[in-house]
Amino acid sequence: MNNKKEIRTRYAPSPTGYLHIGGARTALFCFLFAKHNNGKFIFRLEDTDVARNVENGEKSQLENLSWLGIEPDESPINPNPKYGKYRQSEKLERYLLVANQMIENNLAYIAYDSPKELEQQKKEQESKGIFSFRYDRNWLKISDEEKERRFKNKEYSIRVSLPKNKDYQWDDLVRGKIIVNSDEIGDWVIIKSDGYPTYNFAVVIDDHDMDISHVLRGEEHITNTPKQLAIYDLLNWNPPKFGHLTIITNMEGKKLSKRDLSLFQFIEDYKKQGYIPEAIFNFLSLLGWTSPDSKEIMDKNELISKFDYKRLSKSPSKFDIQKMNWFSKKYMQNKDDDELISKLNFEEIENYEWKKIFVETFKQSCSTINEMQTSLNMFKKDLQPIEKYENEVVTVFIEQLKIRDFNVDSIQEAINKTKEITKKNGKELFMPIRLATTNLEHGPELAKTIFLFGKNKIYKRLGII
Ligand code: GLU
Numbered sequence: 178m179n180n181k182k183e184i185r186t187r188y189a190p191s192p193t194g195y196l197h198i199g200g201a202r203t204a205l206f207c208f209l210f211a212k213h214n215n216g217k218f219i220f221r222l223e224d225t226d227v228a229r230n231v232e233n234g235e236k237s238q239l240e241n242l243s244w245l246g247i248e249p250d251e252s253p254i255n256p257n258p259k260y261g262k263y264r265q266s267e268k269l270e271r272y273l274l275v276a277n278q279m280i281e282n283n284l285a286y287i288a289y290d291s292p293k294e295l296e297q298q299k300k301e302q303e304s305k306g307i308f309s310f311r312y313d314r315n316w317l318k319i320s321d322e323e324k325e326r327r328f329k330n331k332e333y334s335i336r337v338s339l340p341k342n343k344d345y346q347w348d349d350l351v352r353g354k355i356i357v358n359s360d361e362i363g364d365w366v367i368i369k370s371d372g373y374p375t376y377n378f379a380v381v382i383d384d385h386d387m388d389i390s391h392v393l394r395g396e397e398h399i400t401n402t403p404k405q406l407a408i409y410d411l412l413n414w415n416p417p418k419f420g421h422l423t424i425i426t427n428m429e430g431k432k433l434s435k436r437d438l439s440l441f442q443f444i445e446d447y448k449k450q451g452y453i454p455e456a457i458f459n460f461l462s463l464l465g466w467t468s469p470d471s472k473e474i475m476d477k478n479e480l481i482s483k484f485d486y487k488r489l490s491k492s493p494s495k496f497d498i499q500k501m502n503w504f505s506k507k508y509m510q511n512k513d514d515d516e517l518i519s520k521l522n523f524e525e526i527e528n529y530e531w532k533k534i535f536v537e538t539f540k541q542s543c544s545t546i547n548e549m550q551t552s553l554n555m556f557k558k559d560l561q562p563i564e565k566y567e568n569e570v571v572t573v574f575i576e577q578l579k580i581r582d583f584n585v586d587s588i589q590e591a592i593n594k595t596k597e598i599t600k601k602n603g604k605e606l607f608m609p610i611r612l613a614t615t616n617l618e619h620g621p622e623l624a625k626t627i628f629l630f631g632k633n634k635i636y637k638r639l640g641i642i
Contacts, residue, residue, distance in 0.1 A: 184216025185390045188242075188249075189380070191223045192234025196241035196444040198496065199395060199425055199433065202461045206393050206422065208247045209462065209484035219387060220249035221263040223380070225373050235264075241444040245454050245461075246477055260387040265379050272374040275382055275412070276335050276367055284411045285367060288336045289327045290316045311363030312336060335368035337378075337408065345403040345410070350393070350420025351489045357403035365404060377401050381408040389417045393486070396421040420486060422465055424493045433496060440498065451520070451546025452501075456508035460501050465494040474507055505544040512540060520546050521553055531629065534585065538625040556629050560638040563613055570606060571613045573598050575639050583632040589624040613639065 186207035190200055204220075211218040220242070222235055239252060249255070253263040262268045279285035290298075299310050327333055339359045346356040367378035374382075380401075384392065399421050409416040424432050427440060435442060441450070447457055455476065462480050463473065466489050475483065509517075517536045526532065535553060543549040566572075577591035577598075596606050607623055614627045614635055627635055636642045 182390060183388070184211055184214035185219060185388055186211045186216065186393060187219040187221055187384070187387065187389050189221050189223050189383070190238050191226060191229070192231060192238065193226060193229040194231060194234065194435070196238050197435065198442050198444070198461070198464075200238075201241070201245060201247075201444050201457075202425065202464050203394055203422060204242055204247055205245070205458065205461050206466065206484075206486075206489070207391075208249075209480055210391060210393060210486055211250075212481040213484040216390070217250040218247075219260075219263075219389070220252040221383060221387070222253055222265060223376065224264055224266045225269075225379065227266070237445065241448065244448055245444065246458050265374070265383065268379070268383070269372065269374070271386070272379055272382055273368065273372070276374070276378070279337070279367075279411065280335065283338065285335055285337050286317065287324075287328070287333050288312070288314075288316060288364075288366075289319055289324050289333045291327075291332055309361075311360075312365070314364065331370060331372075334366045334370050336364040337367050337411070339364055339407055343407075343410075345406040347402060347406060347416070347419050349399075350391070350418055350486050351423070351491060352399075352421060355399070355402070359403075359407060362404055362407065367408075377404045378408065381405045381414075384417055385409075385412075385414050391418045391420065393420045393422060396423055420489065423490060425464055425496050426493045428495055428497060430493070430495070432493075440496070451548070451550070452505045452544070453508040453512065456504040457501070459508070460504045464496065465490045474504075502544040506542070509540050509543055509545075509549075514540075517546075517549070521550055523553065524557065526557075534625055535629055538621045538629070542621050556631075560616060560630060560634045562638050562640060563616075566609075566613050568609045568613070570595060570599050570601055570609045574610050574613070575641065578635075578639070579641055583628070583635075585624050585628045588627050592624060 188200070188204035188207050190196075196204075208218045210216075220239065224230055224235070235253065239249075239254070242249070251257050251260065251263065256263050261271065265272075276285060280287065294316060295312075298313065298315065302308075302310060302313075339362060341360060343359040344356050345359065346354060349355050365377065366375050368374055383389075402419050402421075406416055408414075426432055427437065433440070433442060441447060444457070448454075458477060459473075459475055459480070462475070462484075466484070468475060468483050469485070469488065514533055514536045517540060518532050521532075521536075523532060535556070536549075539549050539552050543552065574591060574595045577594045578588065581587040581591055592606070592610065595610070596602055599606070608618070611617060611620065611623055611626075615630060616638075617626075620626050633642075
């Protein structure tokens with residue numbers, strides 16, 4: 178029906194770091210949810226913490242999302258002017274305007290507290306056993322003269338004036354009904370003394386200005402949601418629907434910490450390693466979500482058509498790098514040979530047939546382009562001649578190899594013939610030939626690997642020439 182409101186979701190990172198697995202997963206779920214409902218996925222920036230912003234933070238977030246295949250419909254570089262600015266740093270006047278309107282309507286007030294006085298209030302509350310600080314409006318009572326002095330010195334902030342004993346509730350898309358009372362929150366700062374809005378205030382204005390219909394974000398924001406609902410309520414605005422995604426943990430069940438260096442946690446790292454982006458897209462979609470048919474390998478279109486927020490998990494999801502490698506390998510196997518050829522550095526190797534056989538063979542066993550490159554480099558090195566090989570299989574194989582052409586089919590024939598003559602098979606057949614020819618214990622298809630080393634190197638190693 179036409180009068181149904183458009184679904185609009187958003188991912189709103191702070192450019193204080195690069196795209197993290199957790200952020201990428203949030204962005205992905207917002208993207209899938211929007212696309213499933215023919216809606217829009219928006220990227221905007223919470224960049225008011227200027228001191229913590231990293232250089233190129235915005236650019237790198239957008240580039241990494243795009244590498245994963247998550248393309249926003251609107252962003253700071255592709256804005257829809259109807260919805261205002263997509264960077265908070267460009268909306269400061271807008272936040273102040275709303276804050277001032279709230280002051281005029283007695284929904285907010287100027288609080289003239291110095292940090293020292295607030296500290297004192299906090300201590301007093303703690304001595305009474307109240308540990309989550311609630312501003313008690315005590316400092317509204319300070320003298321007019323003192324207020325004036327502090328106003329001139331910009332020693333004040335703006336706080337929201339919350340009603341007493343009011344319940345804020347929402348039906349969380351992941352967790353169901355949640356209720357928080359205003360008395361548990363207290364009047365919180367909406368504009369800081371430096372004139373910048375706080376996150377909880379700015380985010381409400383942004384979501385409202387951009388007509389956001391659904392907010393999916395990390396569970397660390399659950400305690401922020403009632404604060405945000407209070408602003409919607411005071412301003413008579415319609416809130417979006419909220420859903421809070423559970424945490425991602427490491428294999429030991431501990432929340433992923435950005436400081437844990439034993440695990441790559443930034444999408445950039447995976448890009449550098451040459452992972453297949455479609456595989457990461459697929460892998461991330463299963464971090465806290467399952468398909469109704471329990472299928473695992475699904476491309477973007479299939480995921481879009483299947484994504485249903487009702488299947489978002491209520492328990493934490495484990496980040497399993499082995500699984501990620503498995504996904505990457507599966508996608509590698511389906512990659513077009515020429516695309517892979519274009520990503521590898523063959524240096525002096527020009528023979529297209531050789532490249533093709535290499536890629537066909539190694540895409541079966543590699544998870545990343547870097548792994549494939551390492552295998553490729555192995556063929557560029559010389560093979561040491563074997564000193565002596567007293568093994569029947571090897572002796573017969575050398576005889577059979579010698580009398581044939583050097584191509585994949587005839588090498589295979591030589592292996593088959595060796596099997597026939599020696600009556601050996603399986604490991605007893607392959608292992609000695611593999612070691613004698615390539616000096617490796619394991620590897621992909623034997624005939625192809627021998628071929629890839631080339632006649633010259635293999636003959637020299639086996640002492641045929
Ligand atoms: N910048 C916040 C974050 O990255 C956004 C939170 C939200 O989605 O409201 O956690």
